[in-house]
Amino acid sequence: MKKIRIEIPSLAENIRMIESFIDNAKEKYHLNDDIYGNIMIAVTEAVNNAIKHGNRNDSSKNVALSLSLAEGLIKFKVEDEGSGFDYHNLPDPTTAENLEKPGGRGIFLMKHLADEVEFADNGKVVELSFYMNS
Numbered sequence: 001m002k003k004i005r006i007e008i009p010s011l012a013e014n015i016r017m018i019e020s021f022i023d024n025a026k027e028k029y030h031l032n033d034d035i036y037g038n039i040m041i042a043v044t045e046a047v048n049n050a051i052k053h054g055n056r057n058d059s060s061k062n063v064a065l066s067l068s069l070a071e072g073l074i075k076f077k078v079e080d081e082g083s084g085f086d087y088h089n090l091p092d093p094t095t096a097e098n099l100e101k102p103g104g105r106g107i108f109l110m111k112h113l114a115d116e117v118e119f120a121d122n123g124k125v126v127e128l129s130f131y132m133n134s
Contacts, residue, residue: 001069001070002068002069003066003069004021004025004066004067005065005066006021006064006065007062007065008065009061009063010054010055010057010058010059010063011051011059012048014051015044015047015048018043019040021067022036022040022044025039025067029069029074029132035132039076039113039130041113043076045106045109045110046076046126047065047078048106049078050126051063053082053085054084054085054123054124055080055081061080062080063079064078065078072131072133073129073130073131073132074129074130075127075129076127076128076130077127077128078125078127079125083124084121084123085123086123087107087119090107093108110126110128115129115130115131116128116129
């Protein structure tokens with residue numbers, strides 16, 4: 001199994017480093033455009049959530065992103081240093097009362113773009129899995 005990892009301070013402008021990390025992974029592992037697009041959106045969304053909600057934009061706290069690759073599956077793990085959240089009771093962004101709300105779509109989006117989304121450690125860790133041959 002191959003594994004690479006990056007850690008960034010919780011600043012919105014560091015998303016550029018995450019995008020470069022994903023671009024490098026695309027080149028290195030020959031990801032096709034469909035999966036690349038899904039990875040780019042879902043992973044940057046997860047990192048954004050970690051910066052904004054997890055670490056509350058506190059630049060003294062880091063967000064770690066690691067990538068592991070095994071048997072046609074590429075996994076991105078995003079970890080923050082926040083206190084976590086209740087990922088079992090998320091409002092559905094597609095219901096009428098939530099359609100107008102500006103937030104609440106990130107996890108919904110991740111679940112639609114990734115083949116699997118798993119939370120761990122009270123929501124401080126999110127794992128996004130993508131099948132490479134789909």
